[in-house]
Amino acid sequence: MKVFQILPTLAYGDAVSNDALAINKVFHENHYKTSIYAENIDSRLPKGLVSAYKNIPFDIEENDVIIYHLSTGSKMVHDIPKFKCKKIVIYHNITPPEFFRGYSRGGQQLCQEGLKDAIYLSDKVDYCIADSDFNKQDLINMNYSCPIDVLPILIPLNDYSTTANKDILRRFNTNGTVNIIFTGRIAPNKKQEDIIRAFYYYKNYINSNSRLIFIGSYTGMENYYEQLTQYVSSLNLQDVIFTGHIKFDEIIAYYKVADIFLCMSEHEGFCVPLVEAMYFNIPIIAYDSSAIGFTLGGSGLLIKEKNPIVVAELIHTLMTDKELRNNVIQNQKIRLKDFEYDTIKTKLLQYFQNLVKEK
Numbered sequence: 001m002k003v004f005q006i007l008p009t010l011a012y013g014d015a016v017s018n019d020a021l022a023i024n025k026v027f028h029e030n031h032y033k034t035s036i037y038a039e040n041i042d043s044r045l046p047k048g049l050v051s052a053y054k055n056i057p058f059d060i061e062e063n064d065v066i067i068y069h070l071s072t073g074s075k076m077v078h079d080i081p082k083f084k085c086k087k088i089v090i091y092h093n094i095t096p097p098e099f100f101r102g103y104s105r106g107g108q109q110l111c112q113e114g115l116k117d118a119i120y121l122s123d124k125v126d127y128c129i130a131d132s133d134f135n136k137q138d139l140i141n142m143n144y145s146c147p148i149d150v151l152p153i154l155i156p157l158n159d160y161s162t163t164a165n166k167d168i169l170r171r172f173n174t175n176g177t178v179n180i181i182f183t184g185r186i187a188p189n190k191k192q193e194d195i196i197r198a199f200y201y202y203k204n205y206i207n208s209n210s211r212l213i214f215i216g217s218y219t220g221m222e223n224y225y226e227q228l229t230q231y232v233s234s235l236n237l238q239d240v241i242f243t244g245h246i247k248f249d250e251i252i253a254y255y256k257v258a259d260i261f262l263c264m265s266e267h268e269g270f271c272v273p274l275v276e277a278m279y280f281n282i283p284i285i286a287y288d289s290s291a292i293g294f295t296l297g298g299s300g301l302l303i304k305e306k307n308p309i310v311v312a313e314l315i316h317t318l319m320t321d322k323e324l325r326n327n328v329i330q331n332q333k334i335r336l337k338d339f340e341y342d343t344i345k346t347k348l349l350q351y352f353q354n355l356v357k358e359k
Helices: 015-029 075-082 105-123 133-141 156-159 164-173 192-205 221-232 250-259 272-279 293-297 309-321 322-339 339-359
Strands: 002-010 033-041 067-070 084-089 128-129 146-149 176-181 210-213 240-242 260-263 283-287 301-303
Touching: 002 015, 015 067, 033 283, 067 105, 067 339, 075 105, 075 221, 084 133, 084 339, 105 133, 128 133, 128 164, 128 339, 156 250, 156 272, 164 250, 176 250, 176 272, 176 309, 192 210, 192 221, 192 260, 192 309, 210 250, 210 272, 210 339, 221 240, 221 339, 250 272, 260 272, 272 283, 272 293, 272 322, 283 293, 283 309, 293 301, 301 309, 309 322, 322 339
Parallel strands: 002 033, 002 067, 067 084, 084 128, 128 146, 176 210, 176 260, 210 240, 260 283, 283 301
Antiparallel strands: none
16 A cells, blocks of 8 residues: 655645655654655755656555645646545645735635635545644535544654754843744734734833744745835834744744744634744743634633734733743643644554545
């Protein structure tokens, strides 16, 4: 038996791509013949790690398995029914296209196509894995008739023990400055402007010795990025940093200097950075949308409204009330155990083995 993972794009540092790579490693370690095929392959990835989709063998045997990572639109979905083997969809969710209207016509179109593709596959696969309860409900709403299990993204947390970038540690871990961070690509669904609003109040009315750091690429979302920078300028707001795409050791360093993780996103299928913040013992404040509540699992501070004054006061409380801060961090540590690599790996193999045993 062979396992073929396929996805439209395998990108460097992308959550969906990282999930595919982690799954590939698990299958390989458990003596499955496994490979990854993608239409678009990031040139920064090691050679031989992934193959071009055009080279996938179409004589795949009945006892083989296709795993398709569904997160955006792609013409390859129409090939999936042609394969005569077991077919699995791992559903990472698709951002509603309206978020990209006026910012990225290409992004809007890809998401529109992705939603059509998801509906198209609803009666053409044998099994689905959803990253969250939110994603599972999405599949149910699209009339998926196959069995669906919920399994969080496989995150090799040991990778985060790597050495942090010393220059960033030196530059940003000084003078008692409160560092508020958000990690994730610059994109309209993530609502970075709402984070800026809360920071404006916090910096101007509570603690001037503070900074806001956005960690993530804005490639493809230049219009939205420009709007954000203009907004910061119009507020005459200092100490707002956009890192753009950076190296892994730099991301680690920013997590190590962070005091608060603030998430105002309105659409997430899982949100890996929340788990990363848990790992680095950074207290989380997050808006209760989409899969955010599932990922936090009762930890962090989950807010129901986006009142920037309330958010700023919550930041202040977490920075001044040591008992509350410690309780939040302890609850996050408890939740983090649910995402331990071995735990998710075991469930993945169990689900997979149950599927392949079925006739």
